[in-house]
Amino acid sequence: MPSTHVRPLFFLQHQSAAGSLDNGQLNAEARAHVARQAALKEAKRPKTLQFITCAPGKKPRRNHYRLTGEANDDGEGTDDRRLRVSHRCKIPLSPKKAASFDPFDSLxxxxxxxxxxxxxxxxxxxxxxxxxxxxxxxxxxxxxxxxxxxxxxxxxxxxxxxxxxxxxxxxxxxxxxxxxxxxxxxxxxxxxxxxxxxxxxxxxxxxxxxxxxxxxxxxxxxxxxxxxxxxxxxxxxxxxxxxxxxxxxxxxxxxxxxxxxxxxxxxxxxxxxxxxxxxxxxxxxx
Known part of the structure; x- marks a missing residue:
């Protein structure tokens, strides 16, 4: 049986009085809807791949890799290097972050x-x-x-x-x-x-x-x-x-x-x- 519960029209102008308890639900519904649409649109876009050429370092450390053309700093720890390399990579926006750019792009x-x-x-x-x-x-x-x-x-x-x-x-x-x-x-x-x-x-x-x-x-x-x-x-x-x-x-x-x-x-x-x-x-x- 289809659900009989009906949510408010969160994407339209709301006429409730100020301070209404429905405002929190309306805002949550609106954010959830825009986030869903942003995630769907992001999934349909062509993916941009970024390839990084890596080469083994001089010392036989575990997971010790450096970017090609980068000087090998023996004083730098492996964890620091991983963090620095990860910051150079393009990190895709999360649906919530992407949705925050245009909250009216909801179709x-x-x-x-x-x-x-x-x-x-x-x-x-x-x-x-x-x-x-x-x-x-x-x-x-x-x-x-x-x-x-x-x-x-x-x-x-x-x-x-x-x-x-x-x-x-x-x-x-x-x-x-x-x-x-x-x-x-x-x-x-x-x-x-x-x-x-x-x-x-x-x-x-x-x-x-x-x-x-x-x-x-x-x-x-x-x-x-x-x-x-x-x-x-x-x-x-x-x-x-x-x-x-x-x-x-x-x-x-x-x-x-x-x-x-x-x-x-x-x-x-x-x-x-x-x-x-x-x-x-x-x-x-x-």
Whole structure:
């Protein structure tokens, strides 16, 4: 069963009163998240190797080695020499130290484009708040989506597609709309490529289902295609016409292949109980 414990939105502006007991937890969560992202990015970078040529010293001491071209000081102890040599080598930064350089570099995908930054902001402030019956439930829902968007490249790509589709339908003729649509389609291609790799590596029942994988497939399924043709709103004054953005999602064409894949993965992992209730509880009716 997925955990029902929900952490606060540590990566967003916190509105608690000064001196709140939550501040310590928020700071710890933020540092832990940035450290994880720094460690992941550091692991993906090409390693810089530094080779040091060593030659035996004159005296047959244990572990007595010196740098090539360095004078052999008989008065210098072996431990001192080791310490001096180690200081000459490049020591990689620890994740905590690396993360301290840029605490806002918290996305799994480095250096997102300006359109992508806008779309992430749009998702949190416009798209996600449409789901949830109270502020608490809306916060839990947004947390489950945004956290995985920040930590998973696959979910990030899919989320950019979803936000670009939603924005294009809700804001027809807006400035820069073509760039937004193009960016969403580019990320859709990347999401499908990553998804294919993960599906090939997937082994049913081998471990707990990856909620990020399910979420990415769900986003791809909902935002299969969309219709931008001009047409009158059927019920412009009816609350039911805009409830949970049904007037927007009603202009989308679902991707049947992704829906079938989602059904298969959920069934292989024990049914609906394997799904994170905070992430999917309010969007399953779509």
């Amino acid at each position: 799994a995908v480095p250096e997102p484009a300006r359109e992508e930054q806008f779309l992430l902001h749009y998702a949190f402030n416009r798209t996600l708040p449409a789901f949830g019956e109270s502020e608490t439930y809306k916060r839990d829902f947004a947390h489950s989506w945004i956290t995985r968007t920040m930590e998973s490249p696959l979910v990030f790509y899919a989320q950019i597609l979803g936000s670009s589709t939603h924005y294009s339908i809700s804001s027809p003729g807006a400035e820069g709309q073509n760039r937004i649509i193009t960016r969403g389609l580019q990320r859709k291609i990347q999401a499908i490529r990553v998804l294919r790799t993960k599906i090939e590596e997937y082994k049913p029942g081998s471990s707990e289902v990856d909620q990020g994988l399910l979420l990415a497939i769900f986003i791809l399924a909902i935002h299969g295609n969309f219709d931008l043709t001009d047409r009158p709103e059927p019920h412009p004054s009816s609350p039911m016409a805009t409830y949970r953005d049904m007037n927007i999602y009603g202009r989308m064409t679902f991707g049947e292949e992704h829906i079938n894949a989602l059904y298969y993965l959920v069934e292989q992992n024990g049914g609906i109980s394997c799904v994170d209730q905070h992430a999917f509880g309010y969007v399953l009716p779509l």
